[in-house]
Amino acid sequence: MAKVLVEVSARHIHLTQENVNKLFGEGHQLKPMRPLSQPGMFAAEETVQLSTPKAAIENVRVLGPVRNYTQVEISKTEAIRFGLEPPVRDSEEINLDATAGIKVIGPKGELNLEKGVIIAWRHIHVSNTQALELRLRDGQLVKVKIEGERAITFENVLVRVRPNFSLAVHLDTDEGNAAGIKGSVIGELIV
Amino acid sequence: MAKVLVEVSARHIHLTQENVNKLFGEGHQLKPMRPLSQPGMFAAEETVQLSTPKAAIENVRVLGPVRNYTQVEISKTEAIRFGLEPPVRDSEEINLDATAGIKVIGPKGELNLEKGVIIAWRHIHVSNTQALELRLRDGQLVKVKIEGERAITFENVLVRVRPNFSLAVHLDTDEGNAAGIKGSVIGELIV
Numbered sequence: 458m459a460k461v462l463v464e465v466s467a468r469h470i471h472l473t474q475e476n477v478n479k480l481f482g483e484g485h486q487l488k489p490m491r492p493l494s495q496p497g498m499f500a501a502e503e504t505v506q507l508s509t510p511k512a513a514i515e516n517v518r519v520l521g522p523v524r525n526y527t528q529v530e531i532s533k534t535e536a537i538r539f540g541l542e543p544p545v546r547d548s549e550e551i552n553l554d555a556t557a558g559i560k561v562i563g564p565k566g567e568l569n570l571e572k573g574v575i576i577a578w579r580h581i582h583v584s585n586t587q588a589l590e591l592r593l594r595d596g597q598l599v600k601v602k603i604e605g606e607r608a609i610t611f612e613n614v615l616v617r618v619r620p621n622f623s624l625a626v627h628l629d630t631d632e633g634n635a636a637g638i639k640g641s642v643i644g645e646l647i648v
Numbered sequence: 649m650a651k652v653l654v655e656v657s658a659r660h661i662h663l664t665q666e667n668v669n670k671l672f673g674e675g676h677q678l679k680p681m682r683p684l685s686q687p688g689m690f691a692a693e694e695t696v697q698l699s700t701p702k703a704a705i706e707n708v709r710v711l712g713p714v715r716n717y718t719q720v721e722i723s724k725t726e727a728i729r730f731g732l733e734p735p736v737r738d739s740e741e742i743n744l745d746a747t748a749g750i751k752v753i754g755p756k757g758e759l760n761l762e763k764g765v766i767i768a769w770r771h772i773h774v775s776n777t778q779a780l781e782l783r784l785r786d787g788q789l790v791k792v793k794i795e796g797e798r799a800i801t802f803e804n805v806l807v808r809v810r811p812n813f814s815l816a817v818h819l820d821t822d823e824g825n826a827a828g829i830k831g832s833v834i835g836e837l838i839v
Contacts (some may be wrong), residue, residue: 533825534822544712548818555694606736607770607804609800609802609803609826610803611800612800612801631725631825634826635724635726635823636826
């Protein structure tokens with residue numbers, strides 16, 4: 458059984474350049490603050506506020522680079538706080554039908570998203586080379602075991618294979634907290 | 649493998665009669681609103697606000713009957729929101745040393761608890777008869793598997809055997825949300 462890096466993704470938003478313009482000003486370019494484990498991806502300096510009639514959460518991190526769709530990823534705990542019922546969905550799925558809406562507030566403007574809010578399906582990033590070594594294929598579901606006082610085995614972990622991916626499991630904060638993960642840990646991949 | 653009821657406990661507080669008096673008025677008696685799965689236990693009509701310098705959460709349910717210690721059970725997600733670092737601990741453990749503090753606000757007064765905030769260790773309530781049938785002993789750690797799109801196997805589920813207990817697994821909201829549980833579900837006990 459292979460050892461894998463397990464990381465926890467806090468609530469965040471992916472934006473189109475058009476929506477970056479609306480929230481941060483025309484022609485604004487996202488400023489990388491720190492790189493993420495997947496090559497080219499970064500946490501931006503920019504943050505937004507997410508708001509519904511039931512709750513508002515500030516300082517929600519924008520992830521870069523810009524994408525060709527705008528998507529908000531929150532945990533189920535946060536969805537309940539917001540009064541939303543987003544689906545658990547592959548965060549690379551570009552079809553945002555039947556997802557929840559939310560208001561996004563930036564320093565220069567706001568968006569009233571009618572859709573785009575999801576709870577991310579737990580997943581593992583794998584490069585093509587790693588996929589061969591580990592005998593994994595894109596779209597497969599595997600298990601990941603976390604040790605510790607809140608030991609858990611996560612099932613239905615979606616395998617995503619891309620040439621430039623780096624081996625890492627991504628959980629949301631409910632999953633990370635349920636497993637007692639602080640920051641990141643090494644888990645066990647069970648195929 | 650036995651089937652077991654799995655319930656999710658939202659944040660709540662257990663109070664001494666002395667602290668009920670401080671929060672709700674001298675001689676106040678908790679009013680049962682609905683019974684819980686464990687005989688004699690109830691969700692009370694009374695709620696309190698929990699507050700720290702970082703956040704406040706209203707409408708936190710009081711559970712009855714009163715106990716001889718005051719204890720607040722929250723999820724790790726809520727602990728982070730409050731800026732607290734409570735331990736994951738058996739919620740029947742009366743020793744509250746090294747737990748977190750919090751302000752509790754009621755309609756007639758408030759408490760500045762120096763300790764008593766915990767994250768509950770996942771556990772299963774079992775009657776003496778059920779323990780014999782299922783070959784479980786008090787203090788044992790077992791596994792519980794939840795099916796569904798967010799399927800999970802929880803390890804280190806603490807067995808609690810008492811004559812009047814009713815068979816039920818108790819998770820907190822991080823654990824319940826990580827497993828995609830709405831309300832309660834039937835899980836699989838793995839000994």
